Amino acid sequence: MNFYKLLSNNCVRSLTKSINNKPIINPKFITSNTFIKRSYFTKSPNNLYSNNYDNYETINKQQQHQHQHQQLEFPEQRNNNSNNKKEEITAESFESKPLIVELDSKNFSEVIKSKVPIILNVYVNHGTVSPALTEALKAYAQEYPGCFLLANLDVDKNLEIANALKVEQLPTLFTLNKGQVLQQFVGLPDHETLDKLVNGLLKLSGGLIGNKSIEQLQTIAELFIKSNEIEKAIEIYENLLSNDTTQLLRTLLGFIQCYTNLNEPDQVEKYLSIIKEKFPNELDHKIIQSSKRILQLKKQVSQTVDSLYKTHNLTLEQIEDKLNNDPTNLDLKYDLSLLYYQIGEYEKSINQLLEILKINKKFTPKNDDQSNTDSAKNLIVKIFESLDSQDPLVIKSRKQLNNIWFS
Structure with a gap:
């Protein structure tokens, strides 16, 4: 019971009286x-x-x-069910x-x-x-x-x-x-x-570089990666690498994320070698493992895309136009998914594969090199594995895949 309710009226009045129109104690501040x-x-x-x-x-x-x-x-x-959206x-x-x-x-x-x-x-x-x-x-x-x-x-x-x-x-x-x-x-x-x-x-x-803290710069760089503004993130990481040693591992991992997104395995290996030397116990870090999976899949996708378009000579925009005219063409959807993945448009890539699976759960595209071709389901699983398992996109898309697969 609220302690305020136990007080006599006289006591309440004496506690809440004002001096120069300022209350000494607000009665709602008296609790058990x-x-x-x-x-x-x-x-x-x-x-x-x-x-x-x-x-x-x-x-x-x-x-x-x-x-x-x-x-x-x-x-x-x-x-908890508030409809207020976070900015x-x-x-x-x-x-x-x-x-x-x-x-x-x-x-x-x-x-x-x-x-x-x-x-x-x-x-x-x-x-x-x-x-x-x-x-x-x-x-x-x-x-x-x-x-x-x-x-x-x-x-x-x-x-x-x-x-x-x-x-x-x-x-x-x-x-x-x-x-x-x-x-x-x-x-x-x-x-x-x-x-x-x-x-x-x-x-x-971590101290300041200019008027910004090390933590702030790290967070800004990570937000640039999230928004796919990789060059801006790299610029910040270069600044951090030159001026800060307190968060060196975090900076090196940031470089690995950036150059993985840019599909530059040589640059990834450059910063990975520094981690091997200075932080050998961190080689199982989720960012490093994710980078390896992404680069491996990108290499496979690149080889497949090269094989597909040496003969067809189609650009991304041309495939999008063709698919607009023929929206049920699953081969085009699959090809478009590969191209989206290659340029880092992971959500668009996954959505194309989900649309394929809604129509045909066992779909595998037709091309001359079947040994190097995944089914739509296998490809989407590989894409999930190449990304962070806690990524909201992965969590949402896995649920969608389960709903489609078990429907």
Whole structure:
């Protein structure tokens, strides 16, 4: 039962009375789990934020606590069936926009998984101190866009989360990395403390190259790979290779992904040889294994495509036009699937094969070299194996294949 309901009316009135129109304690802050104390500060000529003792408010001395390897606990997410679509993160948006998010029960667990370090700002959107600290933190986030994530938690709207975090005074800051609480600050940190806090998070991101952290650059490069902007990703990895050794393996794996997508096995081998020398225990890494499968399949596809079109001399666009005029021609669909795969259009390649299997589950194309030709089913399975098993495209397409095969 809520502790607030157990209080007498007189007690409630005494706890919630106002001084200068500011409540000492908001009644909804009184719960069976945690009693959160409000702190108010006022501006003075000598000290920008000084305690207002005239209002008889007690402010705890600012405290700083180290919490090594403390795991955050938080309420279960609600409204999992929400129709709100997430805004897709692109390399450009990640590079230019500060990472600032308002926390609630719907996004808390997802935000805490952030790859970049986090400042968790537990605040109220009134009074003087909390809004001032929030604005100062936003300024840091804008100065180092993408280097750390500023997660603001409004206690008035998210009391249960604040209780789970055992917040007893506002404002309270937590610094986190990979879901682990590193530090907790209670009250208003001075500028020197805030500088140290932010610089500490930047070091966790590997330091800075220009005004961007190593972690930010790595993430931007990975987003470029995801959007198939390979040359931009390579440019970032070359910058990282020249200026950073803290995440060398990640950079080398990035190069392997890039040159695999460009179908340049010699370049892949170049960076693989460095990994063999410096990180021999990482040769079974999923990116390396995926690269080998992709290059092997691309070689097979290239040989098949060359064999097919030496005699027919058809371009991708010509095959697409022919298929538009003859949409049930399964041989054309198969050929188009090979060409799409060859240029890295994996989803289009898979979709062509799925359409074939809907019509004929046992389809194998007709050509002069049957020994080097896979059935549509075998080819789509090889494509799945060449990609990351956790890739959303692979997961979705496997389900579609199962539905077709067992229908």
